[in-house]
Amino acid sequence: MSLLFAILFYVAALVLVVGVAYRIREFARTPAPLLIPTTPAPTSTGGVALRMAREVVLFESLFKSNLWIWAFGWLFHMGLFLVLARHLRYFTEPVWSWVALIQPFGIYAGFAMAAGLAALWARRFLVERIRYISTPSDHLMLALLLGIAATGLAMKFLMHTDIVAVKAFFLGLMVFDIQPLPAHPGLYVHLLLVALLMIVFPFSKLLHAPGIFFSPTRNQADNPREARHVAPWAAKLEQQ
Amino acid sequence: MAAPDAKPKVEAPAYREFPTIPALQPEAMAGSNPYVAADKHNEAIGFPGALVEGWEQKAIAKMGELLGKYRSLRVYMDSCVHCGACTDKCHYFIGTGDPKNMPVARQELMRSVYRRYFTLPGKLFPGLVGARDMTKDVLDDWFRYYNQCSECRRCSVFCPYGIDTAEVTMAAKEIMHSVGLGHKYVNEIIGKVHKIGNNLGLPGPALEDTLQGLEEDVKEDTGADVRYPLDVKGAEVLLVTPSADFFAEPHVESLIGYGKVFHAAGISWTLSSAASEAGNFGMFIGSYDQMRKIAMRVREAALELGVKRIVVGECGHAWRVAYSFWNTLTGIGAGANDPFAVELQKQLDPNYKQPSHICEVTWDLIRQGRLKFDKSANDHRIITFHDSCNVARGSRMGDDPGGQFDIPRAIIKAVANNYVEMARGTTREKTFCCGGGGGLLTDELLDLRVKGALPRMEALKAVADGKGVNFMATICAICKAQFTKVLPFYGFKMGMVGGVHQLVSTAIQLGNEQ
Ligand code: SF4
Numbered sequence: 001m002s003l004l005f006a007i008l009f010y011v012a013a014l015v016l017v018v019g020v021a022y023r024i025r026e027f028a029r030t031p032a033p034l035l036i037p038t039t040p041a042p043t044s045t046g047g048v049a050l051r052m053a054r055e056v057v058l059f060e061s062l063f064k065s066n067l068w069i070w071a072f073g074w075l076f077h078m079g080l081f082l083v084l085a086r087h088l089r090y091f092t093e094p095v096w097s098w099v100a101l102i103q104p105f106g107i108y109a110g111f112a113m114a115a116g117l118a119a120l121w122a123r124r125f126l127v128e129r130i131r132y133i134s135t136p137s138d139h140l141m142l143a144l145l146l147g148i149a150a151t152g153l154a155m156k157f158l159m160h161t162d163i164v165a166v167k168a169f170f171l172g173l174m175v176f177d178i179q180p181l182p183a184h185p186g187l188y189v190h191l192l193l194v195a196l197l198m199i200v201f202p203f204s205k206l207l208h209a210p211g212i213f214f215s216p217t218r219n220q221a222d223n224p225r226e227a228r229h230v231a232p233w234a235a236k237l238e239q240q
Numbered sequence: 241m242a243a244p245d246a247k248p249k250v251e252a253p254a255y256r257e258f259p260t261i262p263a264l265q266p267e268a269m270a271g272s273n274p275y276v277a278a279d280k281h282n283e284a285i286g287f288p289g290a291l292v293e294g295w296e297q298k299a300i301a302k303m304g305e306l307l308g309k310y311r312s313l314r315v316y317m318d319s320c321v322h323c324g325a326c327t328d329k330c331h332y333f334i335g336t337g338d339p340k341n342m343p344v345a346r347q348e349l350m351r352s353v354y355r356r357y358f359t360l361p362g363k364l365f366p367g368l369v370g371a372r373d374m375t376k377d378v379l380d381d382w383f384r385y386y387n388q389c390s391e392c393r394r395c396s397v398f399c400p401y402g403i404d405t406a407e408v409t410m411a412a413k414e415i416m417h418s419v420g421l422g423h424k425y426v427n428e429i430i431g432k433v434h435k436i437g438n439n440l441g442l443p444g445p446a447l448e449d450t451l452q453g454l455e456e457d458v459k460e461d462t463g464a465d466v467r468y469p470l471d472v473k474g475a476e477v478l479l480v481t482p483s484a485d486f487f488a489e490p491h492v493e494s495l496i497g498y499g500k501v502f503h504a505a506g507i508s509w510t511l512s513s514a515a516s517e518a519g520n521f522g523m524f525i526g527s528y529d530q531m532r533k534i535a536m537r538v539r540e541a542a543l544e545l546g547v548k549r550i551v552v553g554e555c556g557h558a559w560r561v562a563y564s565f566w567n568t569l570t571g572i573g574a575g576a577n578d579p580f581a582v583e584l585q586k587q588l589d590p591n592y593k594q595p596s597h598i599c600e601v602t603w604d605l606i607r608q609g610r611l612k613f614d615k616s617a618n619d620h621r622i623i624t625f626h627d628s629c630n631v632a633r634g635s636r637m638g639d640d641p642g643g644q645f646d647i648p649r650a651i652i653k654a655v656a657n658n659y660v661e662m663a664r665g666t667t668r669e670k671t672f673c674c675g676g677g678g679g680l681l682t683d684e685l686l687d688l689r690v691k692g693a694l695p696r697m698e699a700l701k702a703v704a705d706g707k708g709v710n711f712m713a714t715i716c717a718i719c720k721a722q723f724t725k726v727l728p729f730y731g732f733k734m735g736m737v738g739g740v741h742q743l744v745s746t747a748i749q750l751g752n753e754q
């Protein structure tokens with residue numbers, strides 16, 4: 001079993017890294033021929049960085065748009081962020097001090113994440129407009145994330161597993177030295193779902209995470225009169 | 241698609257007591273039938289005359305090409321999470337309740353096809369991710385619903401990733417054009433701009449007559465010799481304005497106003513018969529090529545006439561193209577170091593923004609104290625301002641972000657005493673489209689246009705009833721034409737809409753007053 005999970009995680013990590021790198025390269029390589037920032041927009045690069053930071057950290061546009069989605073979405077994402085940070089302790093020895101510091105918060109974050117997900121999922125059933133646009137894969141994605149959160153929390157509070165051994169397994173994985181993984185059904189399910197999430201990432205709407213950094217309406221400075229901006233394929237038109 | 245003589249039924253929705261989000265009415269607008277362009281109109285602008293053999297594969301190939309050329313399209317196809325934040329932001333959804341007018345659903349018309357042909361899950365499990373084959377039904381839905389998007393970008397303000405449905409609509413239109421499915425209204429107009437020089441098909445001599453008539457009218461009204469010059473070489477300013485300004489009401493009142501401003505400030509200016517149109521419908525169909533060709537007329541006119549400044553009149557999408565795209569397309573701007581753009585940029589005066597909006601020109605002159613006004617001349621008006629979508633969300637004026645909101649308002653307040661704002665959430669970057677933008681300003685879509693105007697009409701009604709507003713100023717030719725037509729459906733007088741320079745024109749002192 002340990003070997004199976006080891007292989008699974010190597011594959012998942014490979015798909016995630018190569019897949020996302022490939023998609024990012026695609027985003028980066030595709031030219032943006034016209035300046036289309038949604039105005040009013042910052043006029044300088046520094047301003048753009050600030051706008052992007054507000055979008056990524058605070059979900060500024062979503063806040064302006066819909067307070068419910070913002071509240072649940074933000075709760076989920078910030079929860080997820082803290083939970084991920086908390087999990088760094090399985091990959092570092094000695095554990096970084098800031099990771100140690102946030103351990104207790106990580107637990108609340110786990111609940112916040114699950115609550116946010118559940119609320120977002122409820123909206124997919126309860127709000128007619130969102131029900132209309134939801135596809136089966138939207139529901140499955142929420143089920144997957146909620147499953148990860150639920151199994152994780154269950155291991156913390158209901159059916160403990162040997163986390164020292166889990167840590168040894170992951171530290172081992174990182175140096176290609178496969179250690180035994182505790183035989184624990186909750187853990188198996190948790191890890192299976194995580195691996196699945198890593199594998200679907202590059203093929204799914206989870207691409208919104210890198211996508212936002214490449215969104216021309218958000219990442220372009222509003223300076224078209226001051227600087228000339230021509231994409232390579234468009235410049236060719238001028239040589240004809 | 242219905243025969244061109246089928247009369248569309250036009251109904252204004254009732255004002256809502258509380259502007260709640262409408263319940264879905266699936267297929268409410270499925271009967272909206274934009275007229276298909278005839279072969280001669282398609283061919284005149286370089287597209288196949290009618291739906292081509294094997295259009296399915298050709299459409300997919302075109303989509304692939306666009307995904308490689310436009311980062312916006314590529315990123316937006318992949319990034320939507322179906323969060324639903326945009327679902328209630330589109331005026332056409334608010335006015336019609338048709339779920340396919342929710343921005344995300346409009347994108348999904350294309351995204352479902354994108355998934356099927358360009359993503360692994362869509363190829364393997366189409367049902368799971370909502371992927372669809374490119375069929376005639378899908379194409380018909382595209383033609384119907386991409387012609388129910390005014391490319392106003394309101395949804396992009398609210399999307400957490402800035403997904404701009406206008407970009408998707410433009411791409412869809414480009415794909416449809418490439419396989420021979422064009423919209424009659426827009427393609428006819430693009431044909432006219434190339435053949436005659438403007439969207440309305442007004443030939444040079446007629447234009448000259450019109451302008452002469454204006455000079456006489458203004459002389460009669462004011463006693464001043466205000467000139468409306470055409471094709472004057474060596475003038476300082478080339479004014480490029482929407483052709484509706486030459487004779488449509490209330491547009492012409494603003495043209496009269498521009499002339500008075502230049503006259504009062506002593507600036508020599510000219511119009512150009514070759515570039516007698518600021519509008520650029522190339523943008524509406526997402527065609528870089530057409531947009532560039534149409535914009536190039538302005539570059540050529542500027543070089544030919546040897547002007548130092550290029551100024552754009554009151555037109556929303558034209559200002560977006562001019563402000564955001566002209567430098568890219570034609571080199572009208574600054575900061576270039578390639579020979580093509582430098583040729584023009586060394587002729588233009590670097591002390592002015594190139595191009596400038598007429599409101600920037602007027603506001604600068606006001607600040608310099610070079611214009612005098614009798615504000616009381618506008619006292620019969622209680623004025624509000626409708627932000628036009630392309631100006632609001634696709635351009636700027638002045639030096640600071642948001643100048644596109646502040647400068648027109650500052651002008652109004654400088655020339656009139658009674659100014660009232662409409663409700664927040666309906667102005668500035670959150671403004672609602674008039675309902676007629678994006679190439680939809682045509683009679684067969686009147687029902688859609690009337691319904692799409694609902695949110696703006698509600699905001700106007702609130703200030704008309706509450707504050708006595710009787711004039712809605714705007715700086716867009718399409719807004720003016722659209723409101724003139726739809727205001728009566730909502731119980732307003734059509735003369736209630738007009739330009740900012742119409743107000744300037746009313747109050748400006750031309751130096752010969754006693
Ligand atoms: S761009 Fe405007 S018209 Fe088009 S979907 Fe978005 S809000 Fe609606």
Ligand code: SF4
Pocket residue numbers: 319320321322323324325326327343344398399400401402403
């Ligand atoms: S707001 Fe953006 S991410 Fe959310 S459904 Fe609309 S387009 Fe998709």
